[in-house]
Amino acid sequence: ILNVEQSPQSLHVQEGDSTNFTCSFPSSNFYALHWYRWETAKSPEALFVMTLNGDEKKKGRISATLNTKEGYSYLYIKGSQPEDSATYLCAFTKYTGTASKLTFGTGTRLQVML
Amino acid sequence: DTGVSQDPRHKITKRGQNVTFRCDPISEHNRLYWYRQTLGQGPEFLTYFQNEAQLEKSRLLSDRFSAERPKGSFSTLEIQRTEQGDSAMYLCASSRIATLAGESYNEQFFGPGTRLTVL
Numbered sequence: 001i002l003n004v005e006q007s008p009q010s011l012h013v014q015e016g017d018s019t020n021f022t023c024s025f026p027s028s029n030f031y032a033l034h035w036y037r038w039e040t041a042k043s044p045e046a047l048f049v050m051t052l053n054g055d056e057k058k059k060g061r062i063s064a065t066l067n068t069k070e071g072y073s074y075l076y077i078k079g080s081q082p083e084d085s086a087t088y089l090c091a092f093t094k095y096t097g098t099a100s101k102l103t104f105g106t107g108t109r110l111q112v113m114l
Numbered sequence: 115d116t117g118v119s120q121d122p123r124h125k126i127t128k129r130g131q132n133v134t135f136r137c138d139p140i141s142e143h144n145r146l147y148w149y150r151q152t153l154g155q156g157p158e159f160l161t162y163f164q165n166e167a168q169l170e171k172s173r174l175l176s177d178r179f180s181a182e183r184p185k186g187s188f189s190t191l192e193i194q195r196t197e198q199g200d201s202a203m204y205l206c207a208s209s210r211i212a213t214l215a216g217e218s219y220n221e222q223f224f225g226p227g228t229r230l231t232v233l
Binding site for chain 1: 117118147149154155156157158159162170205207220221222223224225226227
């Protein structure tokens with residue numbers, strides 16, 4: 001059974017705090033790990049896609065790491081701002097030899113307070 | 115706007131009615147996906163098209179659901195005889211193959227979704 005888990009489910013932080021979330025996924029047949037940010041009433045926005053063990057990606061104040069051997073990824077936000085408030089989804093792609101569907105976790109809902 | 119668009123954004127219907135949603139993908143993308151998100155869950159895969167061919171369907175897609183992509187461009191998702199359990203956000207994504215570190219991967223771009231409420 002393919003299962004992607006994210007923690008915590010929700011998080012409230014103060015503006016300026018740094019925070020991190022966890023995504024765990026099956027390590028067998030791994031192909032790619034995606035992070036999306038989904039703001040209310042908008043389209044999910046791709047943040048990162050990572051394919052190699054040890055990958056680290058950065059986009060502004062947001063960064064992500066990947067461990068494919070143990071099956072986890074971390075997403076870090078440095079100096080949270082109110083505009084970071086959103087649901088952060090990770091999604092796993094299994095190698096199937098064809099264009100692969102995404103298997104999502106349930107997301108981490110982040111609320112950044114002034 | 116060159117992103118993925120979906121119509122309508124919201125739909126309220128009575129149990130037993132049929133509904134149809136439309137997705138317009140990014141024009142150069144030949145792959146199109148439908149996902150469904152219910153309360154408290156992440157999006158779940160429903161079906162996938164490459165051009166006009168429907169190549170994969172989830173077990174979640176019961177006989178009441180049908181999806182088409184007649185000319186390999188826009189797609190429709192129809193739900194017949196809606197039930198309250200069909201209430202969800204229906205997301206469409208289109209994709210291209212991108213290359214990262216010498217490997218090809220499937221980068222999916224999402225629309226804003228259609229929120230269905232079945233009364």
